[in-house]
Amino acid sequence: MPERMLKFVHLAQRLPERRGAAERGHDFDEIYRDFATTEAAAQSSRCSQCGVPFCAVHCPLGNNIPDWLKLTAEGRLEEAYEVSSATNNFPEICGRICPQDRLCEGNCVIEKGFESVTIGAVERYITDTAFARGWVKPIRPVREQGASVGIIGAGPGGLAAAEQLRRRGYQVTVYDRHDRVGGLLIYGIPNFKLEKPIVLRRWELMVESGIGFELNCRIGEDLTFADLRARHDAMLIATGVYQARDIGGPGAGLAGIVPALDYLFASNRMGLGDRVPDFDSGLLDAGGKHVVVIGGGDTAMDCVRTAVRQGAASVKCLYRRDRANMPGSMREVKNAEEEGVEFVWLAAPEAFLGDDTVTGVRAVRMHLGLPDASGRQSVEPIEGSHFTVKADLAIKALGFDPEDVQGMFGEPGLEVTRWGTLKVNHRTFETSVPGVFAAGDIVRGASLVVWAIRDGRDAAEQIHRHLERQGTLAVAAE
Numbered sequence: 001m002p003e004r005m006l007k008f009v010h011l012a013q014r015l016p017e018r019r020g021a022a023e024r025g026h027d028f029d030e031i032y033r034d035f036a037t038t039e040a041a042a043q044s045s046r047c048s049q050c051g052v053p054f055c056a057v058h059c060p061l062g063n064n065i066p067d068w069l070k071l072t073a074e075g076r077l078e079e080a081y082e083v084s085s086a087t088n089n090f091p092e093i094c095g096r097i098c099p100q101d102r103l104c105e106g107n108c109v110i111e112k113g114f115e116s117v118t119i120g121a122v123e124r125y126i127t128d129t130a131f132a133r134g135w136v137k138p139i140r141p142v143r144e145q146g147a148s149v150g151i152i153g154a155g156p157g158g159l160a161a162a163e164q165l166r167r168r169g170y171q172v173t174v175y176d177r178h179d180r181v182g183g184l185l186i187y188g189i190p191n192f193k194l195e196k197p198i199v200l201r202r203w204e205l206m207v208e209s210g211i212g213f214e215l216n217c218r219i220g221e222d223l224t225f226a227d228l229r230a231r232h233d234a235m236l237i238a239t240g241v242y243q244a245r246d247i248g249g250p251g252a253g254l255a256g257i258v259p260a261l262d263y264l265f266a267s268n269r270m271g272l273g274d275r276v277p278d279f280d281s282g283l284l285d286a287g288g289k290h291v292v293v294i295g296g297g298d299t300a301m302d303c304v305r306t307a308v309r310q311g312a313a314s315v316k317c318l319y320r321r322d323r324a325n326m327p328g329s330m331r332e333v334k335n336a337e338e339e340g341v342e343f344v345w346l347a348a349p350e351a352f353l354g355d356d357t358v359t360g361v362r363a364v365r366m367h368l369g370l371p372d373a374s375g376r377q378s379v380e381p382i383e384g385s386h387f388t389v390k391a392d393l394a395i396k397a398l399g400f401d402p403e404d405v406q407g408m409f410g411e412p413g414l415e416v417t418r419w420g421t422l423k424v425n426h427r428t429f430e431t432s433v434p435g436v437f438a439a440g441d442i443v444r445g446a447s448l449v450v451w452a453i454r455d456g457r458d459a460a461e462q463i464h465r466h467l468e469r470q471g472t473l474a475v476a477a478e
């Protein structure tokens with residue numbers, strides 16, 4: 001074992017410096033500062049280079065983490081970048097927004113009492129350095145292929161597939177209904193978790209690599225699905241899930257009750273310098289308001305923390321279970337608490353109060369019951385425990401379901417599951433329509449960026465094999 005590694009025994013875990021809550025609560029910049037070179041090398045040297053790297057096993061991309069940690073510890077950063085980028089199209093993005101506590105870092109086997117290696121922070125550092133030093137280059141395929149692939153959706157799933165296919169020499173065009181590339185990376189996830197220039201520089205690189213983009217193009221309206229099938233030899237659907245789960249009950253139609261994604265999209269667009277009439281009118285601006293966010297996932301955390309930064313008078317998060325049963329990452333809950341968000345655990349909304357515009361949310365206390373078949377504890381209201389929370393803006397963050405894909409594309413042959421996600425052959429990623437593949441959230445349901453990248457890469461490989469087979473068949477038929 002090289003002397004440079006195994007330093008966890010003497011060297012404590014350190015993340016890059018986190019800006020104080022008072023400072024970061026006033027702007028939308030990322031909350032972690034960059035690692036200094038010496039710090040990144042020192043933290044990498046804490047890796048024990050264990051025989052079975054559970055970090056890599058639990059990384060959806062199977063990243064060769066111990067290898068790039070060792071190279072970073074040895075100061076061989078360009079090689080670390082080569083290794084890291086061989087399995088991940090966007091390591092600097094995953095390093096920032098993967099829930100590492102549930103994935104790689106949560107499975108680091110450094111003995112108990114020594115905290116895990118800060119894998120995500122090092123991964124981010126390696127690729128940020130590679131960009132700064134000009135090591136990240138556009139794709140130059142060894143040879144061009146005659147075939148073309150159309151991809152619907154410029155989120156992480158579609159983009160990872162686009163890169164992999166371009167690398168193989170295919171002509172790739174990505175279609176998206178938005179005006180910028182990135183999907184939820186650009187308009188969903190707030191800047192304080194992922195600064196937008198990080199996404200935009202990837203877009204530039206893809207354009208330089210010869211990947212075509214047709215933006216402001218809603219498939220099903222601006223172009224039909226049949227148009228695309230006629231244009232391309234194979235298709236990939238990577239359209240994500242956007243049907244927000246709603247909440248009914250008395251007062252649900254009052255003004256000032258908004259879906260989480262409308263709110264986050266507006267904030268991200270403002271940050272990018274766009275004009276957003278619903279922000280200017282005050283509808284999607286939390287400034288000076290008492291804000292109540294309903295939900296307990298990462299989207300809810302992004303909303304509460306955005307509201308703090310917009311200068312809300314108060315921010316409360318209502319969640320019907322308790323802290324231990326929250327789906328959102330604990331790290332994000334901690335960040336939100338530090339920034340002044342108040343969590344009201346075991347509380348479910350019953351009604352929205354107000355005449356035309358919401359003025360409050362009436363909620364009821366819940367208690368946790370016995371686990372159901374899935375092992376999750378049920379929740380039941382406690383009779384007579386109603387209470388009211390003041391609210392000028394209520395944000396609904398209850399999760400997302402797939403849109404009606406068959407209807408959107410006018411393609412009844414596209415089979416869906418009972419959850420509305422696209423049905424695919426899980427080995428080949430092909431849908432029920434031959435030559436049409438699917439990847440990312442539209443197949444998995446709402447998931448993670450790292451899984452979308454993984455699926456995009458795997459689907460690209462399957463599309464390549466499919467086109468190879470088609471090519472072979474065409475030659476045989478001549």
Ligand SMILES: Cc1cc2nc3c(=O)[nH]c(=O)nc-3n(C[C@H](O)[C@H](O)[C@H](O)COP(=O)(O)OP(=O)(O)OC[C@H]3O[C@@H](n4cnc5c(N)ncnc54)[C@H](O)[C@@H]3O)c2cc1C
Nearest residue numbers: 153155156157177183184219239240440441447448449452
């Ligand atoms: C608020 C929020 C915060 C999140 N935070 C995190 C996080 O911190 N870490 C993490 O790992 N994951 C996070 N996620 C989840 C993550 O963003 C998604 O799992 C991931 O983006 C899915 O990638 P995708 O490529 O499948 O779809 P998306 O990123 O949703 O991209 C789909 C694209 O398809 C386009 N599209 C859809 N229909 C059409 C059509 N008919 N025509 C043309 N284009 C179309 C959309 O405009 C979109 O650009 C978050 C999600 C949300 C909502």
Ligand code: SF4
Nearest residue numbers: 059094098103104120
């Ligand atoms: S991609 Fe995500 S899970 Fe994998 S090593 Fe990076 S931060 Fe960890």
